[in-house]
Amino acid sequence: MAIRELLENRIIPYKMLYEAIEGTHGLVKGILPETGIPSLRIGLEYIKTVMKDFIDKSGEGLPIIGHHFSFPTEYLYCFDCVPVCIEATSYLLAALLPHGSEPFYDLITNWGHPFHTCSSQKGVLGMTLDDLFKFDAIITPTAPCDNTYASYPFFQYHKKIPLLAPDLPFLKEEKSYHYHGEQIRLSLEKLGEVIGQEPDYERLRKVLEIENNVTTLQLELFELKKAVPSPVENMFNAMAAAAAIYLSGREEKLNFYRDMLDIAKKRYKRGVHYGGEEKIRSIWPYMIIFFDLALCEWADRELGMSILFDIFNYNFADLVDTKSDDDTMFYGMAKKAMEAPMTKQSAEFYYPFIDDCVRLAKDYSADCFIFTSHIGCKQFGSVPQILREALRDEVGIPMLLIDVDVGDARFASEKIIREKIKLFAQTLL
Ligand code: SF4
Structure with missing residues (x-):
């Protein structure tokens, strides 16, 4: 197998997603009238382009970074990397494929993971157990739910994947935003050490x-x-x-x-x-x-x-102040992350x-x-x-x-x- 293919195969579920998106997009374009479900037509078009870019970058050998949705994807773009959101991947596959992520839920359940935990995580847990994802590192805040705290150690202890866990406090106060901002910065620096890159702020x-x-x-x-x-x-x-x-x-x-x-x-x-x-x-x-x-x-x-x-x-969400110093930027990033959908509601x-x-x-x-x-x-x-x-x-x-x-x-x-x-x-x- 060519080196490029081997490298791309570190994210096989993204290849599955790409094909599913391409097929669905083709159907939408071919069957629906021009005015039919524009959000689906337009959204799939853009996601298809980005998914192709992720696969290409994986083929070039960029590190594969798994992350929880409570650690916003864009924060990882201070690195040259391929971000994989654990929860979104499980559910996009559920949305686009017949039986979706169900085979992977069963796989991880058979391995011993409790069946009643969140299917948003069980999908990628099963895929990783089956070596369909080969992560270089994973980052998750200590939020927003028990499923997160209890499920992510699987990656570290069973699959030996370096796991970074910036602390995310429950209180929504000034001191919390400063604290979580510092946690984000420290975890990005640690992540940089793991993958051999300096974060580019x-x-x-x-x-x-x-x-x-x-x-x-x-x-x-x-x-x-x-x-x-x-x-x-x-x-x-x-x-x-x-x-x-x-x-x-x-x-x-x-x-x-x-x-x-x-x-x-x-x-x-x-x-x-x-x-x-x-x-x-x-x-x-x-x-x-x-x-x-x-x-x-x-x-x-x-x-x-x-x-x-x-x-x-x-x-x-409030806008992040990008014009001031790094501390201000990280404060805004922390506030945005803590106010993000589901993180906000589940962590208070x-x-x-x-x-x-x-x-x-x-x-x-x-x-x-x-x-x-x-x-x-x-x-x-x-x-x-x-x-x-x-x-x-x-x-x-x-x-x-x-x-x-x-x-x-x-x-x-x-x-x-x-x-x-x-x-x-x-x-x-
Ligand atoms: S907050 Fe609920 S839906 Fe979201 S990851 Fe946790 S258990 Fe799943």
């Missing part, structure tokens, strides 16, 4: 500036979602979640947001909803169903239900989450909430009833609760989930 600054520009566009798009009907299609949520990881810190992400904002503005001016009449405005305070992304389109077209937000899309007490949900419901004129209670996410299992009461008392809207594994169709199937949503929708009309 000037390059990092440029990448953060791209992300700042994305945030500005994102906030503009969120403002448009306040309109009734919402001018943003449901599939945008799924593609924005994928873009947050795979296009992180790159021009492609900026272009994705520019394209989507342009489309949303046109719909807004014409007062139209993507899927026909908007009858119900829903907010999903936790995750959408990754193994059934078509549900987004089904909700738009069959139910007239807008999904205004899911957890990966109500991100109102539930009061701010309830407050945010009530505020979102009011600001975005939501008719209902749909809470997907994910089996892996133990810390969130206690929240739904409190949230349901808060939404009822403060806003006067109902909440549907569905028990699922968002990345494993064998726990609650697509059919069962859609049936529950359909019945719930009927009670609202």
Whole structure:
């Protein structure tokens, strides 16, 4: 086997993803009308380009760095490396392949990993057990959940992969942002020693500036979602979640947001909803169903239900100050990381989450909430009833609760989930 192929084979699941993305993108282009699901068409186009770049860079021998989504991908661009987000990879495969990451969940479960842990991690744990990923190092903050603390040591102790774990505190205070900023810097320096590179903070600054520009566009798009009907299609949520990881810190992400904002503005001016009449405005305070992304389109077209937000899309982060000194930059990076979707909600007490949900419901004129209670996410299992009461008392809207594994169709199937949503929708009309 040629050296290049051997090197590329350190990220075999990315090759699988590339083929799945290419195939899906070809179908979208070949079958759907020009106006059909633009977020999917545009998002896949950009992700395909970036995925190809990752495979090429792996073939050139750049180090493969695994990371938790709580350590934002763009922070790794102070190195020449191929970043692999453990959680996003498990779920993008769940979204694009028949049976998704299920064979890998089974593999790691058979090895002895508890079945009820988070499928976002079990997928890549199984792939690594099977040597489909060959990581040079892995970095994860000590957050946001027990699954993270308990699952990542597998990489270090069983696979002997160097594991860096910057500490992430629970308190959201000035001293915490300073502390976590220092932890990020120290861990990047340590990571540099492991892979034999010096972190390039000037390059990092440029990448953060791209992300700042994305945030500005994102906030503009969120403002448009306040309109009734919402001018943003449901599939945008799924593609924005994928873009947050795979296009992180790159021009492609900026272009994705520019394209989507342009489309949303046109719909807004014409007062139209993507899927026909908007009858119900829903907010999903936790995750959408990754193994059934078509549900987004089904909700738009069959139910007239807008999904205004899911957890990966109500991100109102501050911009990172890139013009001052390094300390200020790391402070901003820490704040951004600690306020990031799911990290924020899972690494603090539930009061701010309830407050945010009530505020979102009011600001975005939501008719209902749909809470997907994910089996892996133990810390969130206690929240739904409190949230349901808060939404009822403060806003006067109902909440549907569905028990699922968002990345494993064998726990609650697509059919069962859609049936529950359909019945719930009927009670609202
Ligand atoms: S879904 Fe829950 S359990 Fe899984 S990584 Fe996120 S916070 Fe952790």
